[in-house]
Structures are given as structure tokens and as C-alpha cells.
Amino acid sequence: MKRFILNTILFSVVLLISFYVILLSADGYSDPFYLKFTTPKQNNLILGTSKAAQGLNPYVINEILDTEMYNYSFSINSSPYGIKYLESVKRKLSYKKVSGIFIVSVDSWSISSLGKDPNDIPIFRENNSCVGTLDVVDKNPNFSYLLKFMSGNYYKILHKQSVAKLHENGWLDVSLSLDSTSVYRRTKSTLLGYEKYLSTYNYSQVRFEYLIETIKFLNTYGNVYLVRLPTSVGLMKIENQLIPNFNEKLKPAIEITSGYLDLADKNSDYKYTDGVHLSKNSGKLVSEEISYWIKNIENAQTQNSTNN
Amino acid sequence: MLFNTIDFALFLPIVFFLYWFLTDKNLKLQNLLIVISSYIFYGWWDWRFLLLILFSTLIDYIIGLQLAKQEDKQHRKILLWASLVVNLGFLGFFKYYNFFLDNFTTAFSFFGADIKSNSLSIILPIGISFYTFQTLSYTIDIYKKNLQPTKDFLAFAAFVSFFPQLVAGPIERASNLLPQFYKKRKFNYHLAVDGMQQIVWGLFKKMVIADNCAEYADVIFDNSADYSGSTLVLGAVFFAFQIYGDFSGYSDIAIGTSRLFGFNLKQNFAFPYFSRDIAEFWRRWHISLSTWFRDYLYIPLGGSRVGAWKKVRNIFIIFIVSGFWHGANWTFIVWGTLNAVYFLPVLLSNNNRKNLDSVAKGKYFPTIKELSSMFITFALTLLGWIFFRAESLQHAFQYISEIMSYSLFDMPYFMGIRKAGMVSILIVFFLLIEWLGREQQYAIEKMNLPKNKIFKWVFYYSIVMLIFLYGTTSNDFIYFQF
Numbered sequence A: 001m002k003r004f005i006l007n008t009i010l011f012s013v014v015l016l017i018s019f020y021v022i023l024l025s026a027d028g029y030s031d032p033f034y035l036k037f038t039t040p041k042q043n044n045l046i047l048g049t050s051k052a053a054q055g056l057n058p059y060v061i062n063e064i065l066d067t068e069m070y071n072y073s074f075s076i077n078s079s080p081y082g083i084k085y086l087e088s089v090k091r092k093l094s095y096k097k098v099s100g101i102f103i104v105s106v107d108s109w110s111i112s113s114l115g116k117d118p119n120d121i122p123i124f125r126e127n128n129s130c131v132g133t134l135d136v137v138d139k140n141p142n143f144s145y146l147l148k149f150m151s152g153n154y155y156k157i158l159h160k161q162s163v164a165k166l167h168e169n170g171w172l173d174v175s176l177s178l179d180s181t182s183v184y185r186r187t188k189s190t191l192l193g194y195e196k197y198l199s200t201y202n203y204s205q206v207r208f209e210y211l212i213e214t215i216k217f218l219n220t221y222g223n224v225y226l227v228r229l230p231t232s233v234g235l236m237k238i239e240n241q242l243i244p245n246f247n248e249k250l251k252p253a254i255e256i257t258s259g260y261l262d263l264a265d266k267n268s269d270y271k272y273t274d275g276v277h278l279s280k281n282s283g284k285l286v287s288e289e290i291s292y293w294i295k296n297i298e299n300a301q302t303q304n305s306t307n308n
Numbered sequence B: 001m002l003f004n005t006i007d008f009a010l011f012l013p014i015v016f017f018l019y020w021f022l023t024d025k026n027l028k029l030q031n032l033l034i035v036i037s038s039y040i041f042y043g044w045w046d047w048r049f050l051l052l053i054l055f056s057t058l059i060d061y062i063i064g065l066q067l068a069k070q071e072d073k074q075h076r077k078i079l080l081w082a083s084l085v086v087n088l089g090f091l092g093f094f095k096y097y098n099f100f101l102d103n104f105t106t107a108f109s110f111f112g113a114d115i116k117s118n119s120l121s122i123i124l125p126i127g128i129s130f131y132t133f134q135t136l137s138y139t140i141d142i143y144k145k146n147l148q149p150t151k152d153f154l155a156f157a158a159f160v161s162f163f164p165q166l167v168a169g170p171i172e173r174a175s176n177l178l179p180q181f182y183k184k185r186k187f188n189y190h191l192a193v194d195g196m197q198q199i200v201w202g203l204f205k206k207m208v209i210a211d212n213c214a215e216y217a218d219v220i221f222d223n224s225a226d227y228s229g230s231t232l233v234l235g236a237v238f239f240a241f242q243i244y245g246d247f248s249g250y251s252d253i254a255i256g257t258s259r260l261f262g263f264n265l266k267q268n269f270a271f272p273y274f275s276r277d278i279a280e281f282w283r284r285w286h287i288s289l290s291t292w293f294r295d296y297l298y299i300p301l302g303g304s305r306v307g308a309w310k311k312v313r314n315i316f317i318i319f320i321v322s323g324f325w326h327g328a329n330w331t332f333i334v335w336g337t338l339n340a341v342y343f344l345p346v347l348l349s350n351n352n353r354k355n356l357d358s359v360a361k362g363k364y365f366p367t368i369k370e371l372s373s374m375f376i377t378f379a380l381t382l383l384g385w386i387f388f389r390a391e392s393l394q395h396a397f398q399y400i401s402e403i404m405s406y407s408l409f410d411m412p413y414f415m416g417i418r419k420a421g422m423v424s425i426l427i428v429f430f431l432l433i434e435w436l437g438r439e440q441q442y443a444i445e446k447m448n449l450p451k452n453k454i455f456k457w458v459f460y461y462s463i464v465m466l467i468f469l470y471g472t473t474s475n476d477f478i479y480f481q482f
Helices: A002-024 A050-055 A058-065 A083-092 A143-149 A155-159 A180-198 A205-219 A233-242 A246-254 A263-269 A280-307 B006-022 B027-069 B073-110 B128-143 B153-161 B174-182 B189-222 B229-260 B278-284 B287-298 B308-326 B330-348 B368-389 B393-403 B417-436 B453-470
Strands: A044-047 A069-071 A100-105 A112-114 A164-166 A172-174 A201-203 A222-228 A259-262
Touching: A002 A155, A002 B189, A002 B453, A044 A083, A050 A100, A050 A172, A050 A280, A058 A069, A058 A280, A083 A205, A100 A205, A100 A280, A112 A205, A155 B453, A180 A233, A201 A233, A205 A222, A205 A246, A222 A246, A222 A263, A222 A280, A233 A263, A246 A259, A259 A263, A259 A280, B006 B027, B006 B229, B027 B073, B027 B128, B027 B153, B027 B174, B073 B128, B128 B153, B128 B174, B128 B287, B153 B174, B189 B229, B189 B417, B189 B453, B229 B368, B229 B393, B229 B417, B278 B287, B278 B330, B278 B368, B287 B308, B308 B330, B330 B368, B330 B393, B368 B393, B417 B453
Parallel strands: A044 A069, A044 A100, A100 A222, A222 A259
Antiparallel strands: A112 A201, A164 A172
């Protein structure tokens, strides 16, 4: 018995040390969200779903606005607007600055819910996600995340290669082939999925109120800029079916921000990897456009305050 | 409680220590600990259904004792029927009530009768089919005077609820397992090490092979209308490995866990995908259920010592009942029927006991003939699995008709095909280990590694690391639903 227990303990200790060492080497290739929970609290944030996570590039924005943006966007399932995302944003904010810049990206999905009652908070889809459950969002290494949300994917930690790399500034850098056949195939499959969503998603008043709540909270620490990112014409049709008068509905939120930029008019100017997400180059262009738009507003504000 | 969870990883060592250090001096106390642990294990999922197990235990314990006292044939029959009605009654209500109701309603509606049915939202108690069959075998064996009833209620309760095999088998016979509760168990180092090895291999099968295959099998089966015939074939292959890894993995963990407590359970899977004909497959797949049906249904019906037509009838009966045992859906019944159709030519040509040994015994490689026989048998089971996995008969037929189309020659494509390549490598590794260990109780029982202990440790370390790196922890075992 003694021999059995000793051998079991010895074997377990060796294994636990190995697990620990492997988990310690998790990085941006290992998981599309992990680093968002290991980096320090931030002054300037980009919020939204995966469209923003991939499409809004902090490197570009930082250069134009001379700041340090952090992309704290996740996905359609993890970060639609709601109490859980707001709480997570509150945890990620440093509270050191009152002149921060916050880019809040919004689309039909981020203010919609699954199911018959889209306002039933206890069944919101993000409740059990990393955004909904992690209390600590700035600890490195973040074992809570690794153990709860990466199980089944630890091999990725060792592979060190993936089509998606999460940068330290939260930008999800996705390198997918952009040849027309691949894009067509991905777009067809993704849009088919979104068409299916259409029958299960409904506009949520509660989510919209939380969007307003989030903007109000961020207003205390800087300027909030609301944006609607461009997307493929096919997806836009589906989004318009989900919330027909999107901009009209958004008005109460727009009124409390420093500005609203709707890029939906320019949908066909950009390229998408799968009909939903901007390609890397198009993401740079969109980030540039948004940055200059913000710069102009900020300059005008500075001008006004100087004049006053 | 699931074997592949942190809960069980904590539960097992606690019970192990209490069992060998606190209660080892007293057999009754040790059996009591097994009963309590087993009830906690089961109640972790839903404590309300513990009453069902307790009730079944009481009924069969009392009926067993009464059967031993009673010599009158008529009375003995009544007692047997009482046990059958109670046990199968529970099973029938929880598992088949809605199925029969829906089918009766459909049938009567077809003939113009307007029937309003009241289907109930019934939760199926996990493992009910397994422990029901285990307790039934006890009563039937006593009725047939093949077994003496036990007067030790604690031992009987432990036999019915023994946690390693309570919810998904192996379905143990009282003649094998019950006597083990009468004797004092002694800790045996080699048995315990063997148990640990089998647990590790079971976890590998479940968490690495089954759960990863499940990811693709689910995607392909759930969206089968969108995929080509070649992709659908891959979906069926993934499902074949999912169900094998899942169920035989559970059996390995159950047998291994039992060994840690000094018990020996019977082998439940004997490398079925290396079978050369369908009869061999059924001698190697879910052995405890196949032998249960053989002993309590097939042989009482006359088995194969009857005329040709009765043989055919008997084969259809056991395969259809076996299909129905798996679930209240026509897909399972067709799966059973299909296997009966496969089995008949082998039986009627007296070739059903042709391949009793392991394939290529004592050799590294099979002959071309053996390889092609294995391939054909696997292809036949694959067709059966499509019915087993499909949501409905219509779904299964659509799935098969797409496979039969020209799209069978397209390049397979589905979301996540890159990771699927890696999973395929793991399947090849798994098959290789299974092939090398096919003459043993489980694949890694006696690896032909160099005598040096370090090689052994490195091998087991590698298997656990593969579980850690590629395994998932969230999926239920498929056979819980049966």
C-alpha cells in the first residue's frame, strides 16, 4: 500500500509540474481571449464583438491618436451588451484617467438575445462565458481562465501557430487565405449560420439599456465614440431584418456619446474574410478612418474649450 | 458524478482512503462504505432517483429470499413475475412511456381516430437500463436455481449500487460480483497498479478519442444536408470511434476503479473493430449485454438448437430487443434489425463461431484476407451506426442516400477540418496501441516495453500528457442515456 501511494504521489507531482509549466507558456497563439485577461487594467478601451476584436487595430489607432488603446472586444456569444460585459469592463478599467478614449462598436447582434424572452437576464448567452464569470481580468498567468475555458485546447499552447494571434493590445490578428474560393466558401457557411440565428435572435430592450449604461459609465472616464462597423452586404441584409430601424433605435445611445459613425454605407468598400469580419488590410483602413474621425472631433473639442 | 470530472478525481481518493484505512478491519463497514459512496455518486446527479435504486434493491432482496423458501412452481412464478413487473415497469415508464404513447397516437390518427395524448416530461434516470438488468439477472438466476439468494442485505445493496459500474456497466452477474462482497478484500499492489493503468487508458479513450471525434460527428450529423457524401462517410467514421471510445472507455474506468477496491469485473469490450465477421463483432462489443440477452432471452427461446425458422425468429428478437434497450426511438430498432440481417447469413451457414481467437494471433500483421474481412465488418457496423446516431429514420435515410450519390467522390470538407487531421493522427495512434494489445484484457495491460521501469513510466506519462493536451472534460458519456 505504502509503495502504491508513494508511486502515485510521485507520478502526480511530476504530472502537476508538467501541467504548470505548459500552462505558464500560454500566449496569443494559444487562445483568442486569454491575453485579454492577463494584461493590466487599461485607460482606453475598444468594446464590441468579434467584428471589433478583429477589425479595430490598436496599432493603427495609437499612431494617429497618440494614445494606448486596448481592444477589449470578444465575440457575439461572450460580449453582447449586458450586465456581465459592463461588470467585466469595470474590472478592466484602470480608473486612473478622466480623458480616456472609448470606441464602442455596436451592431444588431450585440443588442439582441436568443430565445423567446430576449430580456430574461438569467438566460443571457454570455452568463457562463469567460466575460460573464471571470472576476480577475488582469492577472498573469490567469489560471482561472486556463482551467475553465481552455480545457480541451491545451495542445494549442505548445503548437505556437494558429491562424489567429491575439496581440498584447487585445487585437485579434487573423490570417486567413483571401483567395476568392476560400472567401466564398467561408462566407456561404457563415452567412448560413447567421440566417439560422435570425430565427432565434430578437432585439433586447434590456441589452440596449445596458449599452446606454455602459456609455454613461465610460463617459465619467473620457469620451465615448459609438461606431457601426462595415460588414458584407449579405450580412447587412440579415442584420437589417433583425433590427429594421437600427439607427433610429440607437438614437438615445447616440445622444449621450461624443459621436456616432455609421460605416454601413461603405460596406462594399472593404473586404471580409467570411462575410462578417474585416480582412486585415480593410481593418487597418477602417481603424484609420475611425481614428481620423475621432481626431477631428477631439481637435474640435479642444478648439472649442480653448475658445471658451 | 462523471468519471471525467474534477468531482470524481476528488471523490475517488477520499473513498479509497476511507476504504483501506478506516473500514478495512470490518467487512460490513467496508460494504456499508461502498453503499454510501455509491449513493453519493449517483445522487450527485439527482438524489431523487436514489429511491428507485433503493426500492429495486429491497424488492429483489425480498423476492430472492422468498424464492429460496418457496418450492411451489406456481408461487415461484408469481414471485419472478413480481420482480419482472416492478423492474421492467420502472424501465418502461421512464424510458418508453412517451414512445409508446406517441406511436399509438400516430397509429390511431392514421385510421381516423382523434386521440389526444398526454405525453409527460419524464427525466430518464441515468443508468436505469443497466442496474435494472443487473438486479433482474439475480432474481432470474435464483428462480432457475442457479444461484443461492443472499441474506446479507448490505452485500446485496452494494452489489446493486456498486458505483464504478452503476450507471453504464459492465452489467455484472450476481454469480460473479456478489460473492466478492462476502469476502474480505486485501489490498493487492499489482491489482491496484493494473487498475490505475486501465483508468488512464479509459480516460484516454473517452477524453481524447471519443470527445474529439464527437466534435466532428456532431457537426456533420447535425448539418448533414450541407455536406457531401465523402464528408458524411467521415462523419460516420468519427461517430464509430466516438461511441467506441466513449463506451469502452467508461468500461475501462469502471473495471480499473473496481480493481483499486479489490474487485474484479468482467471484460466488456474486446477490440470489436478488429472483428472478421459480425458474429465476432457481437462477441466483442458490449459483452455483458450480449451475454445477458444470450442467457436470459436467446437460450430460453431455444437459441440455435431449433429449426431454421425459429433460429431466424430468435435472432431477430434479440437484436430488436437489444436495439430497443438502447433507446425509445425507431432508429435503434432499425439498427438492431440491421444487425440481425447481418448476423443471419453467418448463423445459418454455421460460420458464427469461426473466428473465436484474436485476429492474427501472435503476429504483428494480419493477412490480406483478415484485413479485408475486418474492413468489411467495420463498413457494415458503420452503416448501422448511421441509424444509431441519426435523429430519425428520415434523417438516416437522407444521410445514406447522400453517401450513395456522386458527391462521395468529392474532397471532404467541413468547419475545423485542420484539427480533424490532428484527431485522425490520434485515432491512428490509438488503433496502433489497440492492435498491439488486442490479445489482452485492455490494450495497455502488458505493454511489451523494455524491462526498465523508466520506459514504463515515460509511456504512462505520455498517455496522461496526451489526455491533458488533447482531452476535454465537459462531455457526458453517451451510454448514460440508455
